[in-house]
Amino acid sequence: MSVHVTIGDREYFRGISRIPFEGPDSDNVLAFKYYDEHRVVAGTPMKDHFRFAVAYWHSFCGTGVDPFGSPTRRLPWSTHDDPMTAARERLDAAFEFITKLGVPFYCFHDRDLAPEGRDVEESEDNLREMVERAGRKQAASGVRLLWGTANLFSHPRYMNGAATNPDFRVVAHAAAQVKAALDATIELGGENYVFWGGREGYLSLLNTDMKRELDHLGTFLGKVRDYGRERSFEGTFLIEPKPMEPSKHQYDYDVSTVIAFLQRYDLDRDFKLNIENNHATLAGHSFAHEIRVAADANLFGSLDVNQGDPHNGWDTDEFLHNLYDAVEIMLVLLSVGGLTTGGMNFDAKLRRNSTDLEDLFIGHIVSMDTLARALMIADRILRDSSYADLKRQRYGSFDDGRGAAFERGEIGLEELAELAAELGEPEPISAKQELFEGLINRHLR
Numbered sequence: 001m002s003v004h005v006t007i008g009d010r011e012y013f014r015g016i017s018r019i020p021f022e023g024p025d026s027d028n029v030l031a032f033k034y035y036d037e038h039r040v041v042a043g044t045p046m047k048d049h050f051r052f053a054v055a056y057w058h059s060f061c062g063t064g065v066d067p068f069g070s071p072t073r074r075l076p077w078s079t080h081d082d083p084m085t086a087a088r089e090r091l092d093a094a095f096e097f098i099t100k101l102g103v104p105f106y107c108f109h110d111r112d113l114a115p116e117g118r119d120v121e122e123s124e125d126n127l128r129e130m131v132e133r134a135g136r137k138q139a140a141s142g143v144r145l146l147w148g149t150a151n152l153f154s155h156p157r158y159m160n161g162a163a164t165n166p167d168f169r170v171v172a173h174a175a176a177q178v179k180a181a182l183d184a185t186i187e188l189g190g191e192n193y194v195f196w197g198g199r200e201g202y203l204s205l206l207n208t209d210m211k212r213e214l215d216h217l218g219t220f221l222g223k224v225r226d227y228g229r230e231r232s233f234e235g236t237f238l239i240e241p242k243p244m245e246p247s248k249h250q251y252d253y254d255v256s257t258v259i260a261f262l263q264r265y266d267l268d269r270d271f272k273l274n275i276e277n278n279h280a281t282l283a284g285h286s287f288a289h290e291i292r293v294a295a296d297a298n299l300f301g302s303l304d305v306n307q308g309d310p311h312n313g314w315d316t317d318e319f320l321h322n323l324y325d326a327v328e329i330m331l332v333l334l335s336v337g338g339l340t341t342g343g344m345n346f347d348a349k350l351r352r353n354s355t356d357l358e359d360l361f362i363g364h365i366v367s368m369d370t371l372a373r374a375l376m377i378a379d380r381i382l383r384d385s386s387y388a389d390l391k392r393q394r395y396g397s398f399d400d401g402r403g404a405a406f407e408r409g410e411i412g413l414e415e416l417a418e419l420a421a422e423l424g425e426p427e428p429i430s431a432k433q434e435l436f437e438g439l440i441n442r443h444l445r
């Protein structure tokens with residue numbers, strides 16, 4: 001298959017062409033060792049297992065700035081003083097990168113694509129121009145939009161929240177922004193629309209009416225849903241949980257909290273979950289756990305793929321490189337039926353001291369290879385090992401007889417109590433955790 005690489009007037013990633021697949025023995029850092037997009041695993045080509053997406057913000061807006069220091073990375077596409085000229089160059093760089101990497105999707109915030117203007121009207125004009133350009137880039141390259149979102153956390157007006165702000169005027173501003181970002185997403189054929197509630201939460205409960213703020217959020221999201229459906233947006237609305245940062249407490253704390261919220265405000269037919277690894281671990285869960293919880297509630301939507309550092313407690317957003325975690329994730333994904341309309345968005349940033357342009361390719365390649373390798377390992381574990389059987393056997397006592405009747409809800413508490421007396425003290429049954437752990441390790445090749 002020939003690959004069409006769309007490059008603007010300038011080539012930003014010079015010396016790098018379409019990243020090839022070279023196999024596990026290659027030592028070319030700019031080649032895939034495991035991710036072979038056409039290779040079929042468990043009946044599906046790798047490309048469709050992952051539906052990888054590049055995150056516009058970290059990849060093309062991130063300069064390495066942190067609370068302790070100024071930028072460490074000079075972005076050759078962000079040198080212009082005029083913000084719209086810089087935005088046009090950034091778009092060229094983004095599509096050059098995405099097509100050279102060879103992933104099918106990208107994701108953006110409105111403000112990544114186009115700068116905020118002096119007022120609502122100018123902001124919307126800026127966005128419209130960039131959406132038109134992005135549409136042309138998509139058509140020429142075949143790259144698609146996995147999701148769009150609105151940045152409702154950077155501007156100072158959102159310091160007390162956006163949809164949950166105690167000032168109604170700010171809520172209205174947030175609505176204007178979401179409306180324009182949703183229009184942009186629809187225009188570009190986005191398959192999902194995301195809400196990550198960065199400042200939808202509080203810094204202190206002393207000054208916060210939590211009930212009222214949550215009611216406002218529920219109403220707000222309902223109105224967005226109504227607007228989107230009227231405009232024939234058929235994609236999925238996604239909420240991305242995170243327990244904290246930048247708020248002390250974020251309302252969309254974790255998957256379970258969001259599920260309860262969606263059900264309470266009658267949003268669970270249109271909204272699903274966008275789950276991020278580092279957010280899961282910040283909430284004290286594993287990524288695999290969160291995916292499981294969402295899938296079991298039929299609310300699993302999409303993934304933000306990254307990882308935290310196990311030794312510190314903030315959102316470091318590293319490129320996922322932990323093979324063991326990746327295997328657990330792929331085991332869950334394979335057993336819940338995969339991503340369907342979701343994808344894997346690399347919500348990951350280079351370290352502040354990774355300053356070469358090629359590092360952006362290396363970060364993505366390492367993650368894609370980690371996940372591709374994990375997919376093959378997980379597939380082998382599910383196909384060729386006793387893993388699935390061992391897990392199923394633990395629940396064998398519910399497969400027939402009184403156990404099965406209990407599962408069907410046919411046995412009352414009194415009958416259960418009688419059965420306990422009849423059955424006598426149960427012999428302990430080993431959970432075999434170490435055996436399971438060893439079984440996974442044996443397949444890590």
Ligand code: XLS
Nearest residue numbers: 149196240276304315347
């Ligand atoms: C930040 C979030 C953010 C969302 C999109 O922690 O992960 O990047 O994915 O607003």
Ligand code: NI
Nearest residue numbers: 276278315317
């Ligand atoms: Ni994050």
Ligand code: NI
Nearest residue numbers: 240276304347
């Ligand atoms: Ni994210």
